[in-house]
Amino acid sequence: MSVQVSFLPDEVTVEAEAGEPLLQVAERAGVKIPTGCLMGSCHACEVEVVGGETICACISSVPENTSHLTIDVYVDPTW
Template identity: 45%
Template sequence: MPRPAITIAWPDGRTTTAIPGQDWLEAARQASVLIPTGCLGGSCGACEIEVNGRVVRACVATVHSSPSGRLTVSLASDPHW
């Protein structure tokens, strides 16, 4: 059974959809949203985003389901990057 798409609200005000389990970097690329990357292995933290207030590392995380069917993304800012 196919998983229902999740609506993602991006920091620039646009919304797109993604399927739970899709890589965050791919979902951002499809939305033309640039998420900075560093190591691409989850250790440096350059790709940290906040999803519904929870910090995740986009290079190693996937879009998760939500009871509301909606996720809100904020780009974390790291003074070292």
């Protein structure tokens, strides 16, 4: 199933497949999400799902049963 993934604040949208790793989708869209441990422990890759929760992008994938996903990429200046 195809999902439109939008990244804020740059307002970049890319098509992705359900289950595709979120970092891979961001990279393909040209969006840089900072990473650290790549295991979800350090929280360097935290992003906010608009209308939802804060997730670690390194261990998250595009969810099923949705046609559009908006991710707010905020960067912690200490990373």
